[in-house]
Amino acid sequence: MSEQAKKEALEKYLGVLSPTPAQGEATEPYKEVDELAYALSRVPLGTPRPLKVIVVGAGFSGLAFAREVETGQLPNVQLTIYEKNASVGGTWYENRYPGCACDIPIHNYQYSWAPYPYFKSYYATGPEIHDYMESVADQHNLRKYIQVSHKIIGAKWIEERQKWQVQVVATDGRQIMVSNRASKDGEAGEPFIDECDVFINATGCFNDWKWPTIPGRESFNGEMIHSAAWPDKGVDFTGKTVGLIGNGSTGVQILPAILDEVDKVYVFIRSRTWVTANFAQQFAGPNGANLFFSEDQKDRWMRHPEEYLAYRKEVESELNARFRLYLKDSVEQKQALEYSISQMKEKLSGKPELQDRLIPEFAVGCRRATPGNGYLEALCSPKVQVVWGGIESFNQAGLLSQAGDQYDVDSIICATGFNMSFSPRFPIVGRNDVNLQDKWDENPECYLSVTAADMPNYFVYLGPASPIGHGSVVSSLERVTEYISKFIRKLQTENYSSVQPKSHVPRAYQRQALAWLDKTAWNSDCASTYKNGKPDGPLISLHPGSRLHYFKLLSNPRWEDFDWTSLCPDEDLTFAWLSNGFILEECQKTGADLTWFLGEVEQDKVIKPVV
Ligand SMILES: Cc1cc2nc3c(=O)[nH]c(=O)nc-3n(C[C@H](O)[C@H](O)[C@H](O)COP(=O)(O)OP(=O)(O)OC[C@H]3O[C@@H](n4cnc5c(N)ncnc54)[C@H](O)[C@@H]3O)c2cc1C
Ligand SMILES: NC(=O)c1ccc[n+]([C@@H]2O[C@H](COP(=O)([O-])OP(=O)(O)OC[C@H]3O[C@@H](n4cnc5c(N)ncnc54)[C@H](OP(=O)(O)O)[C@@H]3O)[C@@H](O)[C@H]2O)c1
Secondary structure (H helix, E strand, O other): OOHHHHHHHHHHHHHHOOOOOOOOOOOHHHOOOOHHHHHHOOOOEOOOOOEEEEEEOOOHHHHHHHHHHHOOOOOOEEEEEEOOOOOOOOHHHHOOOOOOEOOOOHHHOOOOOOOOOOOOEOOOEHHHHHHHHHHHHHHOOOHHHEEOOEEEEEEEEEOOOOEEEEEEEEEOOOOOOOOOOOOOOOEOOOOEEEEEOEEEEOOOOOOOEOOOOOOOHHHOOOEEEEHHHOOOOOOOOOOOEEEEEOOOHHHHHHHHHHOOOOOEEEEEEOOOOOEOOOOOHHHOOHHHOOOEOOHHHHHHHHHOHHHHHHHHHHHHHHHHHHHHHHEOOOHHHHHHHHHHHHHHHHHOOOOHHHHHHHOOOOOOOOOOOEOOOOHHHHHOOOOEEEEEOOEEEEOOOEEEEOOOOEEEOOEEEEOOOEOOOOOOOOOEEOHHHOEHHHHHHHOOOOEOOOEOOOOOOEEEOOOOOEOOOOOOHHHHHHHHHHHHHHHHHHHHHOOEEEEEEOOHHHHHHHHHHHHHHOOEHHHOOOOOHHHOOOOOOOOOOEOOOOHHHHHHHHHOOOHHHEEEEEOOOOHHHOOHHHOOOOEHHHHOOOOOOOOOOOOOOOHHHOOOOOO
8 A cells, every 4th residue: 555545545534624633533542653544533434535436438337327426326426427429328329320229128228217108119219219318318417427529548557546547538529439449530639637546447348340351341432331330411222232241130120221212232141140029029019029109108107107117127027037048958948949930930931041041050049139120021022132151352343252243232331240359448557567458358357247357446337247148238237336336435435445356356257157158048159249259259248147146246245355455554453444433424413314223113013012
């Protein structure tokens, strides 16, 4: 523990203490021994030491954290969120491709603390979700924490100060800044340093989009578009011939959305995929189709929040109950397989030859199964020609398939996904000069998807090993928010300057995770985002268990898995944080409930007199 960090902590206490202690306030023996312990002994137990927190990113995760501060869950925390884009929303601000939508029932893809019964349909559109997030930022007063158009380009832990120095650069104000390591596009002005005690990475795992590794991209004469970098002005496909690469969740949404406009689409498909309404489909429309809510229904939910909550709980229960299908060879997996095959066959009956080449042999869920509303039907349209297999190259006129056929097109849409390596997109240098980029390039060992070795006071949302494979991410990131807050409160009130997982913990955790994931559907024979696009890649993305299993683990942090650095390293001062012998509420002038341990008791629990 450095003297510098201790001095800075002492200054914070001295800033709020009167020059002379009140009667009985201080622990006098500390006076000659340790200035900080002495100052601490004058404040009530639970007094939160002021801390500065910097969050990178104002998507669902960043906004959830801002709300924690705004609602007073983290008193004495000064928060700045740096967001590189011109507004909040993250995924839902960046993805503007036609057909962009949620594939989780929308009433379960929203904050528990900001219910919105007005979504138009069961699978809401991207723009609707983005509007919701803008409203959340406004109506929950979160904007004051957010500096938009500011990009973080590096962070370094300063051991002597027990602080992170974060390097920030303003942007030129463009709506969307590219999120990869190499690009400096849109950065404007001189970088500056902002400091914080706690650094939270909420940069998301789906925004470092990637072009396909196919030669000749620059030579194409027409429009070349990536789904996650859709042109602001939109694209008019009327009367055009389009090449669409990819049949992941994105490609599956784009095809039906552009079908009416285009003259013809070549859909380049390299791998089989499940297109099946498996997520709480009984609440959706017939055959898992999207369902549009009536005005009466929305109005009723607004007027009867208890009914709205009951509906959301029912859908959520169903989502959670489906988890067993992700176990290879489970009864639920077999049922899902049979159901999905029959669904796909039915929807592809217009072009039966597609059935043999598209319906997978691997387990349902190995690649993210998507309801893909209208995708299979669109593949059967006479306007669509599927080109099977890999692509050899792009050229001036279009694409050359690996089978040797040329396809001339006006526009190419690359729905080719994201870099899912999880390695940070800017250098994060922690203790012992460890750069998380280097470490995670090699292997992203992460404890509970939130903390990493050698990274004190560093937390990440949706890091490696998070439950992104099933259910809504939003309830997961709410649980992560609570988890991080518990660490921050402990740092603030128990005289610690930093915390990091013990060095073996992320490694041991990953070992357990990969061993458990071995028996899952995700580990069957497919290339997927969970394996960063490689058929035999390790399943570093996923939590080893259900979402509920993850929530349970987060609910009660295992402090024994962490090393804590005290601001008073002398072991004899370990309990200086017991402070002045009173709790904070006792020393407040008004209003605090000092009898919180007494509550109402049900009538039948009242002890009757012995007769
Ligand atoms: C098209 C699409 C559809 C999806 N649909 C679903 C779904 O149906 N259900 C589901 O559960 N999940 C879905 N997801 C996953 C989705 O990403 C998460 O649900 C959620 O939105 C993640 O929120 P986040 O805040 O963690 O990250 P993001 O939304 O990615 O936000 C990260 C933010 O960090 C900012 N940022 C990044 N780097 C920097 C930097 N260096 N400096 C400053 N700011 C930075 C970004 O600009 C962005 O605003 C979908 C993803 C995509 C791409
Ligand atoms: N909820 C939603 O509705 C929704 C919508 C969109 C995205 N998402 C999220 O975003 C993640 C990413 O989805 P995504 O569809 O954008 O990406 P993705 O799942 O990684 O799919 C990328 C597609 O591009 C293909 N591809 C990549 N490089 C190629 C090449 N060189 N030649 C031919 N084909 C190539 C891939 O083929 P191979 O499979 O053969 O590699 C795959 O079909 C999803 O896992 C999901 O979590 C969700």
